[in-house]
Amino acid sequence: MKTLRRVVITTPLLFVLVSFSVFAMMAAAPGDPAVDLAGQNAKPEDIARVRSELGLDQPLLVRYWNWLSGAVTGDFGTSYSRRQPVSELIGARLEPTLSLALVAIFFAVIIGVGFGILATVRQGGMVDRFVSVISSIGIALPQFWVGMLLVMVFSLQLKAMPATGYVDISDGFAPWAAHVILPALALSLMPAAELMRHVRSSVSEVLDKDFVLTARAKGMLTRPIYFKHVVRNAGIPIVTVLGIRIAQLLGGTVVIETLFGIQGLGTLTVDSVLGRDMPTILGVVALATACVLVINLLVDLSYRFIDPRTAQ
Amino acid sequence: MLQRKDAVVSAPRKVRGESLASKMFSDLRSDTLSFVAFVFVSAVILIAVFGPLPVSTDPNQLNLRHALARPSSEFWLGTDDLGRDQFSRLISATRVTLLAAAEAVAVSLVIGLPLGLVAGYFGGKIDSVLSRLNDALMSVPALILAIAVVAVVGPGLTTSMFAIGVVFSPSIFRLVRGSTMAVRSETYVEAAVAIGARSPRIMFVHVLRNIFPPVLVQISLLIGIAMIAEANLSFLGLGVVPPEASWGSMLRTAFDTFYAAPFLMFAPGLAIGLTVLAFSQLGDGLGGALTGKKASR
Numbered sequence: 001m002k003t004l005r006r007v008v009i010t011t012p013l014l015f016v017l018v019s020f021s022v023f024a025m026m027a028a029a030p031g032d033p034a035v036d037l038a039g040q041n042a043k044p045e046d047i048a049r050v051r052s053e054l055g056l057d058q059p060l061l062v063r064y065w066n067w068l069s070g071a072v073t074g075d076f077g078t079s080y081s082r083r084q085p086v087s088e089l090i091g092a093r094l095e096p097t098l099s100l101a102l103v104a105i106f107f108a109v110i111i112g113v114g115f116g117i118l119a120t121v122r123q124g125g126m127v128d129r130f131v132s133v134i135s136s137i138g139i140a141l142p143q144f145w146v147g148m149l150l151v152m153v154f155s156l157q158l159k160a161m162p163a164t165g166y167v168d169i170s171d172g173f174a175p176w177a178a179h180v181i182l183p184a185l186a187l188s189l190m191p192a193a194e195l196m197r198h199v200r201s202s203v204s205e206v207l208d209k210d211f212v213l214t215a216r217a218k219g220m221l222t223r224p225i226y227f228k229h230v231v232r233n234a235g236i237p238i239v240t241v242l243g244i245r246i247a248q249l250l251g252g253t254v255v256i257e258t259l260f261g262i263q264g265l266g267t268l269t270v271d272s273v274l275g276r277d278m279p280t281i282l283g284v285v286a287l288a289t290a291c292v293l294v295i296n297l298l299v300d301l302s303y304r305f306i307d308p309r310t311a312q
Numbered sequence: 313m314l315q316r317k318d319a320v321v322s323a324p325r326k327v328r329g330e331s332l333a334s335k336m337f338s339d340l341r342s343d344t345l346s347f348v349a350f351v352f353v354s355a356v357i358l359i360a361v362f363g364p365l366p367v368s369t370d371p372n373q374l375n376l377r378h379a380l381a382r383p384s385s386e387f388w389l390g391t392d393d394l395g396r397d398q399f400s401r402l403i404s405a406t407r408v409t410l411l412a413a414a415e416a417v418a419v420s421l422v423i424g425l426p427l428g429l430v431a432g433y434f435g436g437k438i439d440s441v442l443s444r445l446n447d448a449l450m451s452v453p454a455l456i457l458a459i460a461v462v463a464v465v466g467p468g469l470t471t472s473m474f475a476i477g478v479v480f481s482p483s484i485f486r487l488v489r490g491s492t493m494a495v496r497s498e499t500y501v502e503a504a505v506a507i508g509a510r511s512p513r514i515m516f517v518h519v520l521r522n523i524f525p526p527v528l529v530q531i532s533l534l535i536g537i538a539m540i541a542e543a544n545l546s547f548l549g550l551g552v553v554p555p556e557a558s559w560g561s562m563l564r565t566a567f568d569t570f571y572a573a574p575f576l577m578f579a580p581g582l583a584i585g586l587t588v589l590a591f592s593q594l595g596d597g598l599g600g601a602l603t604g605k606k607a608s609r
Contacts, residue, residue: 010444017448022460029464140536140588142543145563145581152574251455255544259567269456270548273463281463285456292451 011293016068018289019282023064026278032056033080033278067282076283081275086283089268096166097253097264100187103180104249105242107188112195113238117226119196120203131196138193144255147186151260154182164261183260187252191245198241202234209233235306243299247292336598346597352590360407371404372396372555382575389579393569398562402579405557409584412473412551412558413538417531419477424484425527429515431485432492439489446482454479455544462550469542469552476541480534487530491523498522525598532595536588543584559584 034051035042042050051057055066067077076086119131155163161182167175206212207230215225254266265284272280340346373396381391389398431442454476461475462468495501496519504514539559545551546560547567554561559580566576 010447014444014448014451017445018452021448022452022457025460025464136589136592137585140540140592141581141585142540142547142560142563144544144547144567145577145584148563148567148570148577148581151570156571156574247451247453248455251453251544254455254459255547258548269459270550273459273550276463278463281460285452285460288453288456289451292453296451 007297011297014293015286015290019068019071019286020064022282022285023067024060026282027060027063029276029278031276037080071283071286076286077279079272079277079280081272081277082280086280089280090265090283090287093263093265093268095168095264096262097257097266099166099169099176099180100184100253100256100262100264101246101249103184104187104252105191105246107184108191108195108245109242111188111192113199115192116196116199117203117231119200120207123204128200131200135193135196138189138196141189142255143186143190143252144259146189147183147256147259150182150186166260166262166264179262183256183262186259187249187256190252191242191249194241194245195238198237199234202237203230206230206233232306236303239299239302239306243296246295247288250288250291339600340597343597343600346593346600349590349593349597352586353594356406356410356587356590359403360410363403363406371400371557382573390573390575392562392565392576393573398576398579401557401562402559402583405559405562405580406583408469408552408556408558409539409542409560412469412542413535415470416473416477416480416538416541417534419474420480420484420534421531423478423481425488425520427481428485428488429492429519432489433496433511433515433519435493442485443489446485449479450482452479454541458541458545459548459550462545467550467553469546469558472545472551473538473542476538476545480538483534484527484530487526488523491526492519495519495522529595529599532591532598536591536595539584539588539591 032047032051034047034054034056037054038047038050048057055063058066070077074087076090078084079086079089082089115127115131115134119128122128151163154161161178163182165179167179169176212225212229215229253264254269256262257264257266258270265287269281269284271277272284340350375391375394375396378391383390389402391397392401427442427446431439457479458472458475462472465471492515500522501514501518504518509518542551542558543560543563546558547564549564552558552561562580563577563584566573566580569576
């Protein structure tokens with residue numbers, strides 16, 4: 001019941017709240033898009049015509065309602081500067097960003113969970129100390145700086161991977177992977193570092209539980225204990241951290257795409273800001289918000305699969 | 313989260329003859345790593361306040377004949393593409409960077425602290441409305457919202473860090489709300505109610521004094537996160553406006569001349585990394601000192 005309410009009411013409500021705030025903010029921005037679009041020698045009646053074409057002569061709430069009812073069907077309006085539907089602009093830039101984010105999440109989980117568990121196996125040992133240092137450093141460094149280091153080592157010194165650009169996965173897996181690995185690594189460092197920390201603390205907490213002792217007493221081997229009991233019980237904090245970090249990861253793509261010259265949603269956002277293209281910015285913010293909301297919902301729903309006790 | 317609550321309940325209230333500050337300091341001194349972090353943070357703050365004074369070279373002085381010079385006895389950290397001395401820029405950027413981070417944290421405190429107190433103290437409808445707003449704010453990626461704000465008001469460190477502060481406020485709000493709920497039913501709050509103290513006084517005097525330690529820890533952590541955010545925004549060209557420099561904008565310059573002078577990226581990057589590290593270690597140390605146990609790492 002609670003879940004249903006959340007899907008039907010709370011999540012859409014949050015989306016409306018955020019998108020309306022951003023919409024109102026954009027509408028309050030100084031400057032008049034109708035004047036800009038009508039051209040330099042436009043007469044007042046031309047400006048008025050452009051204004052009514054854009055719907056800017058209507059009250060804010062009506063404009064928002066029109067935008068929202070369009071947005072629900074995937075129509076985010078038309079870009080001011082490019083005279084192209086925002087949904088087309090976003091669609092064309094979606095693949096690079098999606099590849100980058102998914103590969104980064106993959107790296108973050110592998111590195112974060114892997115090292116986190118390794119650290120608990122030998123608590124206080126070399127690996128443990130290494131993990132604690134790496135996780136502190138990983139959180140303290142800007143992602144783009146790590147990206148620059150990676151480029152310096154792997155592209156300029158070793159010449160193993162390209163420093164910039166992006167190749168569609170449909171043009172071959174190997175070139176795609178070569179272009180995605182470095183930026184995704186840079187992007188994954190922060191979430192990986194945070195995951196390491198949480199995995200380490202939650203796994204070592206679970207290891208002290210009675211059921212682990214029981215499993216050991218039954219003569220269960222260490223590895224099955226980890227995979228059957230520990231990961232399942234430590235799963236909730238891990239998934240929660242991952243859910244929270246995804247919002248940050250989406251923000252991080254903006255910087256990483258700029259650094260690696262990837263034409264994705266992030267660079268689209270920066271270009272739109274510099275060109276004051278409000279409909280596109282609004283579209284990107286709305287899309288990012290929707291993503292975060294859906295992911296948070298999935299994270300909450302996943303709890304009962306990871307640990308059925310939470311279903312009550 | 314649980315640990316934070318512990319921190320509230322067992323937070324040392326002012327013991328006779330020993331103030332909270334002096335207790336925190338003596339606890340910090342017993343933890344070597346945190347003490348090093350404390351010294352480092354103090355040094356950075358001193359540089360931010362007095363730093364530009366002893367620097368002889370003007371950080372914005374162009375010197376095209378020495379553009380992209382490697383580090384030498386004349387230019388300790390080399391020069392950028394316009395021949396500006398990197399060392400004096402690094403020093404003068406300290407103030408800009410630290411002020412930007414402080415601004416973001418101050419904004420998040422001004423928003424998150426009173427609202428968190430109100431939500432935690434009164435509970436009920438007020439709490440659920442505020443918590444819902446908080447959820448909404450948390451569902452926008454911080455950097456993307458800051459970028460949207462820059463789109464409206466134009467580039468500039470003050471406006472973009474203000475936006476960052478707004479996006480950070482949920483982390484203060486949640487902490488303050490939770491901590492307030494935890495101390496709400498303590499005897500001293502009941503006693504204050506019984507002697508007829510008004511709600512604002514109870515919240516801002518009695519409750520705030522007792523939940524302050526974990527908030528202080530959070531502030532220390534947030535300063536580090538805000539510095540990273542500043543670096544990101546200035547890297548995108550949406551933060552500090554040239555010729556003024558921040559550590560983030562110095563990295564942008566380093567990126568623009570990456571192939572010609574890769575050494576330029578190291579000093580500002582390390583400055584950011586070490587300072588963020590020091591602030592977060594200091595936060596952990598303070599947290600450990602205040603809860604009476606070592607930080608769980």
